Amino acid sequence: MESVLKTAFPFIVTAAAIGAAFGGVMMVVAYTVLAERKVLGWIQGRIGPNRVGPWGLFQPFADLIKFIFKEDLTPDKSTKFVYFLAPLVALTCALLPMVVYPFGPQIADPLGWLVPYVAGITYVGDATVWIAEQARNMPLTIARIDVGVLFVLGITSVGVYGIALAGWSSNSKYSLMGGLRSSAQMISYELAMGASVLGVVMLAGTLDLKGIIYAQINSPFRWFIIPQFIGFMVFLIAAFAETNRVPFDLPEAETELVAGFHTEYSALKFALFFMAEYVNMFTVSVMCAVLFLGGWYVPGLDYIARFFGVQWLFGVGTIGYALISHAGFIFKICLFLFFYIWVRGTLPRFRFDQLMNFGWKFLLPVALANVILTIVVVYFLNS
Amino acid sequence: MEPSLETYLALSGILFTIGAVGVIFKRNALGMFMCIELMLNAVNLTFVAFSRYYADVTGQLFVFMVMSVAAAEAAVGLGIIIAFFRNRISIDVDDASILKN
Amino acid sequence: MASNVLFFLFAGFAIACAISMVYHKNPLYSAVSLVGVFIALSCIYITLAAPFIAAVQVLIYAGAIMVLVVFVIMLLNMDDDKPLSRLRYLYAVGGGLGLILLAQTFFIFYAVMRTPKHAVNADETAGNTLSIGTAMYTEYLLPVEIVGVLLLMAIIGGVILVRRFDPGHLKLVVDNELERRHEEDEKDDFRIAL
Numbered sequence: 096m097e098s099v100l101k102t103a104f105p106f107i108v109t110a111a112a113i114g115a116a117f118g119g120v121m122m123v124v125a126y127t128v129l130a131e132r133k134v135l136g137w138i139q140g141r142i143g144p145n146r147v148g149p150w151g152l153f154q155p156f157a158d159l160i161k162f163i164f165k166e167d168l169t170p171d172k173s174t175k176f177v178y179f180l181a182p183l184v185a186l187t188c189a190l191l192p193m194v195v196y197p198f199g200p201q202i203a204d205p206l207g208w209l210v211p212y213v214a215g216i217t218y219v220g221d222a223t224v225w226i227a228e229q230a231r232n233m234p235l236t237i238a239r240i241d242v243g244v245l246f247v248l249g250i251t252s253v254g255v256y257g258i259a260l261a262g263w264s265s266n267s268k269y270s271l272m273g274g275l276r277s278s279a280q281m282i283s284y285e286l287a288m289g290a291s292v293l294g295v296v297m298l299a300g301t302l303d304l305k306g307i308i309y310a311q312i313n314s315p316f317r318w319f320i321i322p323q324f325i326g327f328m329v330f331l332i333a334a335f336a337e338t339n340r341v342p343f344d345l346p347e348a349e350t351e352l353v354a355g356f357h358t359e360y361s362a363l364k365f366a367l368f369f370m371a372e373y374v375n376m377f378t379v380s381v382m383c384a385v386l387f388l389g390g391w392y393v394p395g396l397d398y399i400a401r402f403f404g405v406q407w408l409f410g411v412g413t414i415g416y417a418l419i420s421h422a423g424f425i426f427k428i429c430l431f432l433f434f435y436i437w438v439r440g441t442l443p444r445f446r447f448d449q450l451m452n453f454g455w456k457f458l459l460p461v462a463l464a465n466v467i468l469t470i471v472v473v474y475f476l477n478s
Numbered sequence: 479m480e481p482s483l484e485t486y487l488a489l490s491g492i493l494f495t496i497g498a499v500g501v502i503f504k505r506n507a508l509g510m511f512m513c514i515e516l517m518l519n520a521v522n523l524t525f526v527a528f529s530r531y532y533a534d535v536t537g538q539l540f541v542f543m544v545m546s547v548a549a550a551e552a553a554v555g556l557g558i559i560i561a562f563f564r565n566r567i568s569i570d571v572d573d574a575s576i577l578k579n
Numbered sequence: 580m581a582s583n584v585l586f587f588l589f590a591g592f593a594i595a596c597a598i599s600m601v602y603h604k605n606p607l608y609s610a611v612s613l614v615g616v617f618i619a620l621s622c623i624y625i626t627l628a629a630p631f632i633a634a635v636q637v638l639i640y641a642g643a644i645m646v647l648v649v650f651v652i653m654l655l656n657m658d659d660d661k662p663l664s665r666l667r668y669l670y671a672v673g674g675g676l677g678l679i680l681l682a683q684t685f686f687i688f689y690a691v692m693r694t695p696k697h698a699v700n701a702d703e704t705a706g707n708t709l710s711i712g713t714a715m716y717t718e719y720l721l722p723v724e725i726v727g728v729l730l731l732m733a734i735i736g737g738v739i740l741v742r743r744f745d746p747g748h749l750k751l752v753v754d755n756e757l758e759r760r761h762e763e764d765e766k767d768d769f770r771i772a773l
Contacts, residue, residue: 177611242708245634252642256614259649263607271653278650282643302631302708481586484691486627489590491684493597493616495677500601502673508606508648512613515644516597519620522636530627535714538632539722542715545639546726550733552644556651557740563655 104229112237116193123428124373125155131436138440162366170265170359177264182360182367185257189374191250195243196381197305199235199391199421203412206230234305235417243304244292247382248285251337255281257371258339258356265359273355276345276447283454284336284343290462291329294469295319295386308390315394320387322472325465327387329458334379336454338372340435342442343450380431384424393423486527493520507559507569511552518548582626589626593619606652610645617641631708 129144129151136143144151169178206227213223240246255278262274296302298319299310311317320327336343345355352358357368384390396419400409408415445453493516500513522541529537559569566573596615603609617640624633715723 174607177607180611240630240634242630242634245631245638249634249637249642252638252646253614253618255642255646256611256649259646259653260607260611263649263653271656275650275653278646278653282646282650285642480582480626482692484688485586485590486623487691488684488688489593489623491680491687492594495680495684496594496597496601498680499673499677502669502676503601506606508652509609512600512609512648515640516600516613516616519616519640522632523620523623526624526627526629526632530629535710536719538629538711539714539719541632542635542711543722543726545635546730549639549644550729552647553733553737554740556647557737559651560655561740569655 101225104226108233109237113194116196116198116237117190120190120193120374120377121370123425124370124377125159127373127376127432128158128369129154130432131439134433134436135440138437159366162363165362167362167364168359170267172266173359174264174266177260179364181257181261181264182364182371183257184260185254185371186367186374188250188254188257189371189378192247192378192381194237195240195246195304197234197236197308197385197390199417199424201232201234201412202414202417204231205233205414235421236305239305240303242302244296244302244307244386247304247378248289248292251375251378252281252285254371254375257368261360261368262356265356267359269352269354269358270356273352273358277339277356280336280339280343280345280450280454283451284333284458287329287454287458287462288333288337290459290466291326291333292386293466294323294326297466297469297473298322304385304390308385308392311389312392315389318387318389323387323465323469325461326469327383329462329465330383330386332458333454334383335435335438336450338375338379338435340372340376341439342445344444345447345450376432376435377428380428380435383431384427388427390427391420391424393420396420396423483527483531487524490520490523490527493517493523505570505572507555507562507571510571511555511559514551515548518544585626586623589619589622593623607649610649610652614641614645617645631711 132154133143133151144154147153147157169175204227206223210224210227213220258277258281259274262270262272262277265271295307299307301307301310307319311319335341339345357365360368396409396416397411400406400416407413409419410416497513497515497517497520500516501510504510504513522544525537525541525544527537529535529541562574563569593616596612596619600609600612600616603612617636621633621636621641624630624636
């Protein structure tokens with residue numbers, strides 16, 4: 096019995112971590128949708144949703160219920176299997192990068208404080224001691240993959256199938272045009288995105304997201320946004336194109352293509368695409384925060400703790416430090432999400448040839464020049 | 479307990495066989511292209527399996543080279559397919575018979 | 580145990596997807612099945628302690644090459660593959676080749692199974708990014724450079740192949756070239772005459 100529990104323990108922990116991360120990401124996404132409608136409303140001099148709950152706080156749930164109970168239409172001439180597969184692919188690929196996000200710093204001894212209280216009790220005491228032993232230095236990441244950056248880039252690049260297949264299987268010319276545009280756009284901007292990440296990877300000397308954060312820790316002046324400002328700008332622009340957001344929302348340009356690749360989708364299948372788009376925004380914001388703004392690192396937190404002598408509460412490795420760092424991480428993500436919404440309320444849409452010219456003739460050369468510059472600087476710094 | 483080396487080789491062999499048979503059965507150029515990619519992947523699997531069982535990184539480097547070659551092949555191959563489609567409005571390899579007779 | 584179960588799960592998925600790729604007449608179904616094979620293989624690479632290769636497999640094969648293929652399928656908007664009407668003898672050729680290759684696979688399986696095993700050298704560092712990078716830029720630098728040149732050639736070749744040459748423009752280029760050569764010849768003649 097005991098050995099079975101001990102074998103099952105890692106699986107239980109992983110399952111719990113996945114559940115917590117999934118719930119958290121979904122809540123952030125739900126409220127991003129609400130925030131988008133509110134902020135767009137303010138930008139345009141409106142109020143935005145304000146009927147469901149105070150300040151419209153329950154609006155996302157009302158929307159979800161509406162999506163679930165709507166009639167699910169399937170076009171008669173569509174390719175059924177692919178038509179069902181496409182939204183699933185889109186949402187799965189959007190959610191998968193979640194497993195490598197570094198949500199916070201590792202806690203040195205999260206359950207150590209519990210041990211003295213329960214040490215006397217039979218079974219429970221032993222079990223707690225064992226669990227506390229296991230939990231020591233457990234990083235706040237679901238899977239420890241040492242090629243985290245590549246993993247995220249790879250999974251997001253698979254996400255294009257969701258859109259391409261949706262466009263193809265709907266058997267509608269608007270959908271097909273949307274799917275075509277989307278795959279062309281995502282292939283083009285993926286290159287610039289990958290090249291802009293290279294600079295950061297070279298400076299940090301690792302592909303591990305945790306390692307990249309540890310390379311930027313101890314001072315906000317070590318954040319990679321300063322040495323890699325060009326890379327940061329390229330990444331941000333490419334991220335807009337990768338997530339199909341304004342000003343690069345050609346695949347769903349409603350003035351030309353009705354609704355682009357999801358014209359023929361309704362009810363819950365449309366909701367899956369909708370969620371996938373917002374989860375992708377979240378992913379890109381996480382990557383921005385981790386690669387360029389030091390991830391969960393909150394500047395000065397450990398100095399303040401040392402200054403006021405409250406290291407037992409906020410010192411490096413305590414639960415308080417982890418919580419505040421995590422809050423800082425979420426704050427940085429929200430900053431980028433707000434930037435997305437702000438841009439949506441401000442900029443008009445590109446034309447398709449402008450988009451392609453911009454991606455291939457400006458963004459990619461700039462990103463490559465940045466890589467070469469970084470190589471030279473790193474070489475002379477190391478020699 | 480890990481699967482042993484011969485299991486990986488068997489999987490690789492089966493995938494290679496499917497790919498090789500597919501190249502002959504498929505009549506459109508894209509299908510043949512995809513079958514060739516499958517055969518390359520079967521070979522990659524043997525490289526990685528050997529790399530694991532001899533604890534040598536060389537096998538994985540070969541996989542990297544094979545992937546680069548596959549990418550180059552995709553760029554040129556798809557270019558040829560599009561050019562062929564423009565001329566013949568078909569990508570059936572049996573229609574590529576301009577030089578016949 | 581766990582890795583055994585995972586291996587057979589992904590191996591089964593890979594073989595099923597591969598068969599479905601050959602079976603389906605519709606190119607897009609084939610492409611989607613092939614992506615399934617790539618992802619299954621990538622998972623197998625992770626169980627083989629090669630995370631870098633696994634990530635690159637998804638990034639290059641599933642994320643770049645197959646997206647291009649799907650893009651071309653959508654762009655050309657093709658109908659289904661034709662049956663082998665004219666070339667019926669190919670069934671026999673394909674079946675024979677398949678049988679030979681399967682026999683070979685079984686032979687390899689038994690031959691490797693019967694050789695004395697030396698202990699698996701479970702060196703976990705062999706697959707990590709650092710050792711791959713080190714090997715790539717020291718011992719195998721020349722092959723990497725050659726592959727880089729090959730990729731550049733492929734890019735240029737792809738652009739040249741797909742580019743629509745404006746016939747008038749092309750003629751103009753050819754004419755200019757001929758004219759230039761003619762002028763040079765005349766100059767040479769002039770020089771010789773001098």
